[in-house]
Amino acid sequence: MTSAPNSTDRTGRLRRLWALVRKEALQIVRDPSSILIAFVLPFILVFLFGYGVSLDTTRTRIGLVVEETTPSAQDLAASFRASRYFDVIDGHDRREFEEALVLGRVRGIVVIPSTFAADLAGRRPAAIQVLVDGAEPNTANFVQNYARGVVATWAAVRASESASAPVGVAVEQRFWFNPELASRFFLVPGAIAIVMTLVGTLLTSLVIAREWERGTMEALMATPVSAAELLIGKILPYFVLALGAMTLCVGLAVFLFGVPFRGSLVALYALSAAFLMPALGQGLLISAATKNQFLASQLALMSGFLPAFLLSGFLFEINSMPGPIQWLTMIVPARYLIPSLQTVFLAGDIWSMFLPAIAVMAGMGFVLFVLAARNTAKRIA
Amino acid sequence: MWWTRLKALIVKELLALLRDPKARLILVGPPLVQLLVFSYAATLDVTNIDLVVLDRDAGAASRELVQRLEGAPDFRSVVPVAGEAALAAAIDRQEAIAAISIGPTFSRDIAAGVPAKVQVILDGRRSNASQIVAGYISRIVQGLGAEIAVSGGRAPPPVDVVARNWFNPNLIYQWFMVPNLVASIALLIGLIVTALSIARERELGTFDQLMVSPLRTHEILIGKVIPPMLVGSVHLTLYVLAAVLVFGIPLRGSLGLLYGSALFYLLSVAGLGLFISALAATQQQAILGAFLLLVPATLLSGFATPIENMPEWLQPVTIVNPLRYFLIIVRGVFLKDLPVAEIAAQTLPLALIAAATLTAAAWLFRRRLE
């Protein structure tokens, strides 16, 4: 009698799938490194983005050189000392600070020149000099802008004290969604994308490459398991693991760091799930193409982790990048996830924004899965 | 005798790294592509800004304002919208990072010499970029206001702020980013290559073969450390060339000092890698372990954000991070001609880190024989 090949039988298929998933889960639980990457790294990342890495310039140390002792110069100097953006060190000669500027001990030097009061009195435009450390352009910009702000405020107050009332145009700024301008509010969602990339792409590509290296793949292939079952059996556990890591991040962000969560969980999980499709697909494809852990890790690093970090709009504005690089970001899945995640946290559910993002990510995932499945035909190369 | 042994080991390690064409490609190609792509991509400048304007005034002054915004180089598009709802939608969907709302009395107020007001709405989800945009807009609006005031003869002359940027007069972001990438890509590759070196031999069974040879523990460690350092030096050289020739970044300091300190940097990176390798039982653990170190090391280095912006209690953590010191050195040598004493002061911690990690790796290594 011929035993019917049961690979088409539905319960058989489910049981095989379940067995593969359970096996993978046991392996995840037993290898400390997968736990580290899925649960310890999220802690570290959310923590670092919550506390450590901040794009908000708090207090920058500057040198202040007042070359004359007139009341108006002293008054302006006092404004600088009172500013909450500056940590002022006083000096009498700019040369005192030049070395400190080279060594990065101060980020700028503000010079109130000896002609200051005379210029003011003569109703000539008076000039304040600001020398900044251009080696760090971002800080340099902040120092310039804040110095301008201090001077403008001082001038306005002075003008209001004089007879003529100030007239001009007032700018009223309103920062929607994040009035405190806390950078962690938008960095934490980015960290979540990084964590999911690591679990989805790096970890997945490593574990499959390991099966090839250790010869367990051949044993699996000689069983009635189909290629599709093999792939799904790999994807499912890491899908759940990645969502778990994501949930952990969100929990930490909201409860520990007080990041607001204004959208719905449905949107959060829908977006994350959509993002994991290309992330996992990429992991599968890499491991199918390399079958070697070293190469897989390098590829995952280069095509997954770094783009998610640098080309996703997480830290750096995509609009400000040169044209060709903007085009390149179109194929980085994280680019679609991060703005939507920031929205879920800070703005709420804006489905008109989410749906296209989900569609693009799902489409990418589909293409990658097809490619991976083609590379994982049940044959030994 | 010892030199013969060591040389054999070093040659072997280099071959193991470079003989496979795939591995060779991965070691040389992507780091260069990364340098090119990321140094253009990684910019905190804000340009190509998209703006929407709700102009309920449509008077002379508001038209003047819109024209000035359109004329500003950093703004890509200034799109008029019809009402509050359209404005909100544009911000919500991130079609624009900022919206300017001009009230119906704007031109009238200005003409009457009454304080006029412009409302700017910014997308706080990208708070860093939107702050910078806010700065741009304020300057344009205030410039307009000041001109009107001066022409009306009502205000005292402004106090000029003359800013001069040392080291990087035009604040070109790549001048900052390329040196950063030089240091951090060297960390990325050096760490993973060394972390894998012992773990891989252990998994493939060649490690015992090494241990029964007359190579002594310290020779094995030296033999494992030098090849990644050589690879790192080659990367460094390529990057320095690219920085000068492709990006036109001035190299103001001494190349000799840069290489001298790079030696200690690469040594400390290799030390960290070996330490991970000695701890890990499998390649997977080595790779993921390297990662677990890599991410915080990059974030807590001053790469993207200055260390002095971090909370005070966190700053001490960065003193064990080799990247922190080398970033200062690379940036300093390129742009500032950093004095020798300062370079030495930044190199000393690197030497200490290298000594500590290599000692720890050797200890772990020997303990494995128990």
Next chain:
Amino acid sequence: MAEPVVRIENVTLDFGQGAPALRNVSGLVEGGITGLVGPDGAGKTTLIRLMTGLLLPDEGRLSVLGFDTRSEAAAVQAAIGYMPQRFGLYEDLSVAENLDLYADLRGLPPAERAEVFERLLSFTDLKRFTGRLAGRLSGGMKQKLGLACALLTKPRLLLLDEPSVGVDPVSRRDLWAMVKELAGEGIGVLWSTAYLDEAEACDRVLLLNAGELLFSGPPGDLTQQVDGRVFRLTGVGQGRRAVLAEVLGGRGIVDGVIQGETIRLVVAGGAEEKDAAITEARSRAGEGAEVRPTPPRFEDAFIDMLGGGPGGRSQLAEASPMRAAGGDEAVIEARGLTKRFGDFTAADDISFSIPRGQIFGLLGPNGAGKSTTFKMLCGLLKPTSGEGRVAGFDLRRKSAEARNQLGYMAQKFSLYGDLSVDQNLAFFAGAYGLGGARRHERTALMKEVFALSPHAGMSAKDLPLGLKQRLALACAVMHDPAALFLDEPTSGVDPVTRREFWTHINGLVEKGVTVLVTTHFMDEAEYCDRIALIYRGRAIALGSPDELRASVASPERPDPTMEDAFIALIERSRLAEAA
């Protein structure tokens, strides 16, 4: 007659690397146990993979249990059990979890599970270890677990790719008994092996060589071909290694191996040729040698079929200097070596010493402590107490000096696979401090002796197993060591390559090199001057092969084999412990 289990029709497969892996092979696998034998690289694994449908032939077709492997691969895979060479056990899963996984994958209904597990676990004697991680099992136990996983659903055809590599004789006997029982239940079994005593016990054998099928039929038919051409040379005693080398140089000698104090010879076909060969052999063997006919074994016929053994000359030994026989000091010495891991004693007070120019064998079941002892003696493991000395150097205090005097060959191939042959040689020359002219001279010699020059630029991992073996030996003896440590050096290697290997070892020993070897091949144990049998961490027997055999001789079994002795001594120790 019923439809054969596997029908192979004109199968050709070419991987595009030199000669095709299989060339126009046609044959049948029928019920019972079919042995698949042949030298390394003959295409055995390829043929098995073709039967699983994991590989497809370039030309020809295979039908397995009536299913075509090309169009009905799924049906084939559902009906067979397959145990690849490196069996795919998940080392971080326990025994029970591995069984569960494969039970699910093979669709074993849950209702039957308890009963099947029970049967397989008692069958494999793994019941005590169900909770243990597979990675922590000994080699033999892993192999048994692999078999159990392949047997979960009763397959109609069981494909076993070298299931007994690295398995000790006791476990091997168990494994064989298990498979025999299955064949009795009507399961077709294909067993590929490098152990020809196993092939001899099969119902039929397929003999592959260089991708071609040379023989197909009952093993007895092949053995018959050397009937009357197999002899034993006795009275050669201490000089047997030199005698063997001498005799193998004679005309008409097809094969020769050492069996304890005697030498086994196979001579060429024709009647006159035979007599001439015997006469010459006797004269070469010298005074006191006697030649007696002995019944042929399958192995004799196998070597004959492949055109004879590799001859007795070792160019390597000829190029090695004679080591001055300086004093009686032992070259390798173990003094009360003990190793404890926690409260488990892996090796307990093991002492022996090996004088210059002798081969010493460490035998024992998997996990008995012979690897631990071996590792302590070559400096890979620090003993808890006791000491090991090599060439007079204490391994603990003078480890680098001691290591300079030893050559080491690991059980699994452990050279640098990504490096070429030349680069591996250069590395090991350097690692042992050979420089300048000496290094040039030694690497050139190694390449010549082991015929590695044509493959000098190939990556070591791409070499066929036999060449890997040669390269590994070349790297181990490159620096002309006083002591050679061989850890299961010929595990999974075919008899022809094994003979070549031992020719070199014998030659080196004649020049005064001292050898410590661990092995599971009992015919390799025969090469040893003395043997220590390690069981449960202790040395339970120490003596020459003949002494060990004699110690278990009984009226029912007057002439026990080495394997009989191994099993009986362990049994005796087990009983003594129980008492």
